[in-house]
Amino acid sequence: MIIYCAGPIRGDVSYQKFYAEVINHIEDEGHSALAEFNGEFSVSVPLTETQIYKRDLKWIDGSKLMIAEISGPSLGVGFEIAYAIFQRKIPVLALVNSNVKNVSAMLTGCNSPLLTISEYDNMDGMKHIISEFINRIN
8 A cells, every 4th residue: 555654854853763754664564654753755856845745745645644754743734634635535543752731722623533643652553543543544
């Protein structure tokens, strides 16, 4: 299955190691993880902001679901989540570390059945949540 993975690149990168592990876990489970942070998709020439925007929307368009690490605030990740839910109508799993207490009300207040927000304590817990979500969608 093709899964779009979102996490802060320019925003708060405090939890970026968890974002990297989201990508690794999805690939370890035999799925394709579309993400700028995935070294498999690195480019030799830097992309313009417009090229990044178009590429990421194309990746979301081609994905069956989206998994986002939202512990570190990011305007881009919020935009991608809204696009996935309201434009593409694909399920989104938003993962937040249990140490984070102030998740955006724009996410926690969203009542779309396509959005699942799950809290995790550690890497193993996060991986378990991801696997359960993928199995439920599959």
